[in-house]
Amino acid sequence: MKRRKVRIALLFGGRSAEHEVSLASASAIYKNLDRNRYAVTSIFIDKAGRWRRVGSPLLPPEKLQNGPSSSFLPWEAFPSLPRRVRADVYFPVLHGPYGEDGTIQGLLEMADVPYVGAGVLASASGMDKAVMKVLFADRNLPIVRHRVYVDVEWQKSRKAILDLIGKEFPLPFFVKPANLGSSVGISKVKNRGDTERALAWAFRYDRKVIVEEGIKGREIECSVLGNDEPRASLPGEVIPYREFYDYRDKYLDGKTRFRIPADLPAAVVRKVQRLSVEAYLAVGCSGMARLDFFLEEGTGKLYVNEINTIPGFTEISMYPKLWGVSGVPFGRLIEELIRLGLERHRRKKRCLDRLAR
Known part of the structure; x- marks a missing residue:
């Protein structure tokens, strides 16, 4: 008997300044999804917040913006979203406000549909650097002044x-x-x-x-994957072309160098991995996150800088590359994220069902 494909709704674009980054991330995910296992519905969100069903995120931006299908605002579809977009799991690939900050996650929670990644509170906390640092400090994680x-x-x-x-x-x-x-x-x-x-x-x-x-030293990144028992990848190092790893360096020039994995003593690798998991749990993440660190020159002190709950998934992004050198190729990584999203939703439903009895 032929197995039914898992239906994925890929959400990308969005209203934030990171709209174009989202397009690149969604394109990479779309290309790496196994078509024998998954049926993909691509939902483009334009800069005005309108949702549009499109052929794929690989379309040119002008076709995404002006596609033949009618657009709709999410609240116009709510609570009929599960009927309007038939999917087993939603995969938000939205960077920045109105996508990574708990807003989309809240909509999906209200619609009672499974989705990939962190929940509402963790997404909001991971978006706000000030709140994030309060949570890190509460766990006694090392942070900069x-x-x-x-x-x-x-x-x-x-x-x-x-x-x-x-x-x-x-x-x-x-x-x-x-x-x-x-x-x-x-x-x-x-x-x-x-x-x-x-x-x-x-x-x-x-x-x-x-x-x-400001910390003079090296920029280290580590990918985390999982729900209640997350695991950390081997860390990598970012060597910026400019004075720091800015937007132009990340997505336009391509002159930044990476060491994947980073050239670090085994004890430092273990510490980066341990702190990554602790920071992930401090924020209450699910599915995925990338942790950024500073390794101070001279002292060797490690500082937790930030957490990113929907890290970049472009062809040059650290999150998938770090898992690649840790033994989890891009396609399998996406499959695991989908599995984790479905698992998290099932566990939540079981808890709610017990409360309803």
Whole structure:
């Protein structure tokens, strides 16, 4: 008897500044899905938030935006989403706000459908760098010195904030929007006179900004996979072409170098893996995440920098590459993520069924 294919709804695009990154990630996943096992429905989300069923994420952007099928807003389809998009599991490949921050996850939870990746709370916590660092600190994970500011505070107390930053943070330091990934809106401040400009730039992208101590050293990344008992890949190293691993370096120039796996002593590899799993559990992740670290020059101290709950899945992205050198090829990685999403939904349903009795 022929086995029915698992129906996958691939969600990609989105409203954030990382829209184009999502297209590249979805294209790589689409190309690596086993068509003998999976039937794929591609759902493109345009920059206005409209959903459109398209042939595949491999279509040119202009055809994605202006395809023949009618678009719809997600709340117009809710609660009939499971009937409108017939799928066994949804696979959100959405980076940044309105996709990686718990919003799409909340919609899928309300529709009571299985999906790949972290739940609502973990997604929201993993998107907000300030909240993320609170969770890391609660687990006594090593993090760099930082301060958080909101736009109202910045408008009222600009001089006091600049003075405090000048006293507390030696040069160089970083200024980041709290809720964006792919290094969008980030500045490395090397001169005191650039501090105000860096904050103003970050506030263009978010109402909350984080100022973070600069660490001289190596940038290490590690991939994590699993639900309640996650496992970590071998770590890799990012060697930026520029001063830090910015958006242009990540997705446009292609001049950044990678060491996969990283050239690290065995004890450091084990520590990176242990801290990666601890940080993953601290945030409450499911399915997948990528952890970013700093390895300080001279001291050898390891700092947990950030967690990314929907890491890049492009052909050059670290998440799949690290699993590749750890013995999990791209196709099998996708299959495992789908399995984990279905497993998480089944377990949640069992708990809810017990409550209903």
